[in-house]
Amino acid sequence: MQTNHHKERLYKILVIGDLGVGKTSIIKRYVHHNFSPNYRATIGVDFALKVLNWDQETVRLQLWDIAGQERFGNMTRVYYREAMGAFIVFDVTRPASFEAVTKWKEDLDSKLTLTNGKHVATVLLANKCDQGRDVLTNNGIKMEQFCQENGFVGWYETSAKENINIDEAANCLVKHIIASEKDMLQSEVSDTITPQLEKDKGGTCSSCFRSQ
């Protein structure tokens, strides 16, 4: 908030998913506009900062690129704190990495809740789509159903290598983060938050999917 007229928003975004699905590559593509097949494995956490102009406002995205090995789960959960959104990434050429998606989502939701009791906006990324399509992602209807059931606000087939859908996915996430922030502010103003009532609705967001 440098001037009165110019508002600045800062959001912490997590990028999670199995080992080697391309989390670092996606971030490098999004922030530095390049790709290299030679990224080193991420140990612990890496960081990137992306600045966006959004409706005449400056939006700063703090991207937390978190190591993918299952074993690190306990250690990396402290990194989830105060995040406002997340990407969960899987590799379309490795079905096992898709199996892990629900596990990542459950893990995220169990450790992170917004002040209004809702889950953080999460976008699912089916990465490496340039390397041939998975049977599952071929079926758009099925994927959308999967997103609804698991509380994703959207999903994208991405390729960090070919620069496919990365900006689109990020814009979708930012849109939902801003919407959920408004939602939180409103519930604070009316001062009638009863998170328990929302519990069964999960993390679905009104602008993309409606529960039921």
Add this chain to the structure above:
Amino acid sequence: FPTLSLSLQRDPGWKLFGKVPPREGPIKDPKKVQKEYETKSGRGGPGNPTSPRQSVRKNLDFEPLSTTALILEDRPANLPAKPVEEAQKHRQQYEEMVAQAKKRELKEAQKRKKQLEDRCKLEESIGTAAQTWNQEILPNWSAMCTSRRVRDLWWQGIPPSVRGKVWSLAVGNELNITHELYHICLSRAKVKWKTTPASSAETETEDAGCSDRESSLELIKLDISRTFPQLCIFQQGGPYHDVLHSILGAYTCYRPDVGYVQGMSFIAAVLILNLDTADAFIAFANLLNKPCQMAFFRVDHSLMLTYFAAFEVFFEENLPKLFAHFKKNNLTPDIYLIDWIFTLYSKSLPLDLACRVWDVFCRDGEEFLFRTALGLLRLYQDVLTCMDFIHMAQFLTRLPDLIPAEQLFQHIATIHMTSRNRKWAQVLQALQKDHERGSPVLKH
């Protein structure tokens, strides 16, 4: 040459021939050009090892290349000639420019010469050090290894030719692993790999043991190609790909309870670069067996937090201002220490510098890893103090490509590893006891 190109625009009398060597004249025989092109692009066939261009270049090494390409010309004949005064002025300007450029080039040549001399000196000192290590220290290892002189020499960096040997001796072989045991573990790993189908995707969900799944071939495979990718020696088809694979695989059979954990591939790779395969495995297993490494690679979270807490005690003691700045910005040690400790700095520091850290780590143990961290923080204290959370986090998880080795070691040397008369091990032990008693200090 900004000044040159500027004057080029103003005065049509200047001409620049960027690439034409002056002695060759402005017009080239097209056949010669063709030939040059062929040799340059490697199509000239055998029997023509050096291109004429290259030999010309060599001759010009100590002659200012760029200035000789600047040619003062009079106006073309169809235009009125320059007035005498102007022509003289231009000539003077031209001479000044040439003189300046020559001076600059001479300076650079001197700088290059100095660099070359420094390098020769360094190589010579490495050579003498290697001799000392080989002829005096290694044959009398147990008697000499703790002497003042050896410790000083050690601090300056072990010569690469004896590095592996010294590491092996310093790390020791508490586990009594033999070459035979390594080969047994390796053959077991190979059997395991054969029985698990290459595309383990479908079978994986039915896999009972979680740790078994984690130590799977696929995990190691994915990480090997991402280990020092810039060196191009561990990737598929590279000379050390199979060696790295073997060591990591053998370890998962040697310690199935630990299995493969990210970060291990970097440690094994550094060892492979300095030791033969079986010896590298022995050093690897013994290194990982050290208390700090065991805590981290088994991801014993509460013990890791104890290490971080101990680190913070010394952080506050040594760098109180920076410590306060970190606290204010909520920058906790797990954010940067995890990468540094898991890979023993081999991922975050340039490889030659990382090896120097390993030198002293092998001698002084885990304490030196944390001392190095404080040395790094001290080295970059001024830059870090001006940064906010995200920039500090970015800086520390991706350190500059060029880190001055001598300076870093000077900073490390000034870090005191005592706090209120307690040494590292005592501080750590006290915190561990506190933790066992359930002190709330360490709860996250």
